[in-house]
Amino acid sequence: MIANIKQVSMYENLWREQGKKLPWFKPFTRVLDWQEPVAAWFGDGEINASYACVDVHALGERKNKIAFYWEDEKGNSLSWTYLKLYQEVNRISDVLKRFGVKQGDVVVIYMPMVLEAIATMLAVVRLGATHTVVFSGFSSQALKDRIDDTKARVVVTADMGLRRGKVIKLKDIVDAAIVDSPTVQTVLVLERTQGSCTMKAGRDHFFHDVVSREDVYVAPLPVVSTNPLFVLYTSGTTGQPKGIVHGTGGYLTYARSALTWTFGLNDESIYWCTADLGWITGHSCVVYGPLQLGVSQIIYEGSPDFPHPGRWWELIEKYKVTAFYTSPTVLRMFMRFGIEWVQRHNLSSLQVLGSVGEVINPQVWKWYHEVIGQGRCPIVDTWWQTETGCFMIAPTLDREEMSLKPGSATFPLPGIEPEIVDVHGKPVPFGTKGFLVIKTPWPGMSLGVFGDSERFKQVYWSKFPGWYYTGDYAMRDKEGYFWLLGRADEVLNIAGHRIGTAEVESVVVAIDEIAEAAAIGVFDELKGEALVIFAIPRQGLQPGEELKIKVVQSVREHIGAFVTPRGVYFVEKLPKTRSGKIMRRLLKAVVEGNQVGDVSTLEDEASMDEVRSSFNELKAAIL
Numbered sequence: 200m201i202a203n204i205k206q207v208s209m210y211e212n213l214w215r216e217q218g219k220k221l222p223w224f225k226p227f228t229r230v231l232d233w234q235e236p237v238a239a240w241f242g243d244g245e246i247n248a249s250y251a252c253v254d255v256h257a258l259g260e261r262k263n264k265i266a267f268y269w270e271d272e273k274g275n276s277l278s279w280t281y282l283k284l285y286q287e288v289n290r291i292s293d294v295l296k297r298f299g300v301k302q303g304d305v306v307v308i309y310m311p312m313v314l315e316a317i318a319t320m321l322a323v324v325r326l327g328a329t330h331t332v333v334f335s336g337f338s339s340q341a342l343k344d345r346i347d348d349t350k351a352r353v354v355v356t357a358d359m360g361l362r363r364g365k366v367i368k369l370k371d372i373v374d375a376a377i378v379d380s381p382t383v384q385t386v387l388v389l390e391r392t393q394g395s396c397t398m399k400a401g402r403d404h405f406f407h408d409v410v411s412r413e414d415v416y417v418a419p420l421p422v423v424s425t426n427p428l429f430v431l432y433t434s435g436t437t438g439q440p441k442g443i444v445h446g447t448g449g450y451l452t453y454a455r456s457a458l459t460w461t462f463g464l465n466d467e468s469i470y471w472c473t474a475d476l477g478w479i480t481g482h483s484c485v486v487y488g489p490l491q492l493g494v495s496q497i498i499y500e501g502s503p504d505f506p507h508p509g510r511w512w513e514l515i516e517k518y519k520v521t522a523f524y525t526s527p528t529v530l531r532m533f534m535r536f537g538i539e540w541v542q543r544h545n546l547s548s549l550q551v552l553g554s555v556g557e558v559i560n561p562q563v564w565k566w567y568h569e570v571i572g573q574g575r576c577p578i579v580d581t582w583w584q585t586e587t588g589c590f591m592i593a594p595t596l597d598r599e600e601m602s603l604k605p606g607s608a609t610f611p612l613p614g615i616e617p618e619i620v621d622v623h624g625k626p627v628p629f630g631t632k633g634f635l636v637i638k639t640p641w642p643g644m645s646l647g648v649f650g651d652s653e654r655f656k657q658v659y660w661s662k663f664p665g666w667y668y669t670g671d672y673a674m675r676d677k678e679g680y681f682w683l684l685g686r687a688d689e690v691l692n693i694a695g696h697r698i699g700t701a702e703v704e705s706v707v708v709a710i711d712e713i714a715e716a717a718a719i720g721v722f723d724e725l726k727g728e729a730l731v732i733f734a735i736p737r738q739g740l741q742p743g744e745e746l747k748i749k750v751v752q753s754v755r756e757h758i759g760a761f762v763t764p765r766g767v768y769f770v771e772k773l774p775k776t777r778s779g780k781i782m783r784r785l786l787k788a789v790v791e792g793n794q795v796g797d798v799s800t801l802e803d804e805a806s807m808d809e810v811r812s813s814f815n816e817l818k819a820a821i822l
């Protein structure tokens with residue numbers, strides 16, 4: 200602990216200088232108050248995120264600069280200047296205020312990728328309130344869980360979203376999520392197609408009925424730096440997703456710093472981060488980081504391959520995008536379509552390319568570098584998490600492209616001290632695989648788990664006392680480069696999205712006919728990992744195709760269609776350790792057709808014979 204405090208003070212100057220770049224209403228005098236595991240960054244300063252992202256530009260030189268170019272799959276497009284963004288934020292803020300939203304409230308946002316969604320986020324925080332954006336691919340059950348956990352009184356949605364030419368009726372999903380909600384009093388609905396949804400009188404209101412047509416001004420409320428800016432739910436190792444809370448001043452400072460140091464965003468940048476607003480990348484790398492820096496951005500509503508696989512390259516050419524940020528899972532999809540889709544377009548505006556969400560394997564890295572970046576653009580592979588607020592390990596501007604290694608996220612950002620440790624928390628030598636921890640607090644770190652401070656402590660700060668545990672495996676090569684190796688805990692990464700095995704399993708065992716279940720991720724060429732479920736039916740029950748479909752549907756219904764299982768297998772027994780822990784690794788080996796390998800690396804408690812016989816039985820049950 201003492202060592203920690205020393206190290207923190209080493210970085211105090213760095214963070215003080217970075218923090219000072221923000222427009223504080225009341226300047227901070229203290230950089231960090233650290234009471235493990237809770238950090239108060241710039242604790243006595245007062246600020247407002249909406250002001251820092253919008254007003255500073257709209258009331259200044261960037262007034263007429265484009266903040267967002269928006270397009271959809273059909274080619275509809277529009278653009279918002281910073282002034283227009285400011286006007287919309289104020290108008291929505293005014294409505295929220297009239298419906299009683301104030302500091303301390305959590306507003307749930309369930310919207311498609313439209314500019315009003317961004318304006319709503321900023322409108323909420325303008326009032327000092329906190330938002331929870333729920334990815335619009337989540338099911339009504341997942342939405343309900345998040346509404347209930349945050350006790351939201353106001354939900355903001357749209358009548359529908361568009362994806363791959365298909366209409367997704369978002370308002371209907373909201374209706375299902377709040378049928379018996381004890382808290383929701385108001386639903387604000389952005390109407391995109393007339394008459395396409397039902398409205399409950401007194402509760403539901405269309406934007407066009409309540410949003411003022413005139414310009415209005417809502418003064419941004421100065422809040423203390425640690426005021427919760429947003430809660431974002433993410434999967435962990437239990438069935439219940441965690442609401443990760445981020446504060447204001449520290450988070451904003453970190454997002455701003457990280458985007459500057461890596462992508463080098465500046466006034467000339469035309470930047471496109473393809474992440475949905477429902478994920479942390481949408482929060483930090485579309486809203487709070489880039490907007491502080493006043494850049495122009497692209498927002499696309501739709502999927503990458505629709506109406507054709509060249510759609511994104513078309514947009515890069517059209518808007519002369521300079522910085523592009525996407526995920527390996529999308530890149531793998533593009534690789535499959537072939538380079539002719541890329542070559543039809545002039546991508547010479549690109550200067551830097553980013554990757555996030557999962558390991559980018561060297562082959563994909565090279566394709567990205569050569570085909571998209573035409574050998575000219577550095578690849579910024581950013582390792583980070585919902586909990587870390589922004590990038591932690593990623594190449595920074597001062598690293599020459601030549602020194603990048605395909606597949607390595609390279610080195611930590613300034614002020615970040617990662618370490619790789621063994622199971623006892625002892626740092627391992629270069630070349631040895633271990634658990635990735637962060638040794639000192641940083642301004643982007645989460646304030647905690649919403650409504651559950653014990654869980655925050657237990658999940659992140661107790662495995663290796665004094666250090667933040669990331670849940671990832673990593674290794675440093677002999678030159679000190681970091682190589683991320685995937686999750687060390689029971690969390691899957693499907694197409695760059697985190698899903699806990701326990702989350703899936705608890706949905707499956709809730710089905711009457713199922714006694715026990717194990718969810719695993721198996722190699723998938725496109726998604727990185729695909730979900731496979733093993734389930735033990737209740738005694739005496741003969742499982743058939745119907746039950747399989749029921750399992751698949753239940754997962755889609757309770758979590759969302761984006762985690763649809765690739766396979767469901769019924770077995771009589773699951774391989775476990777003596778202590779009763781399911782050995783998912785064995786199941787994975789069976790599905791992937793790999794050898795179980797060296798069983799001595801398996802759980803200590805497991806007897807080798809037990810493992811082998813479970814394995815053989817299982818294999819027999821499947822084949």
Ligand code: WTA
Nearest residue numbers: 555556557558580581582583584585671683
């Ligand atoms: C994984 C996404 C390798 C990792 C920003 C982490 C990565 C989890 C990378 C967090 C990367 C993210 N290389 N793995 N560049 N970026 N991950 O919370 O396992 O959705 O713990 O945040 O994604 O996922 P989350």
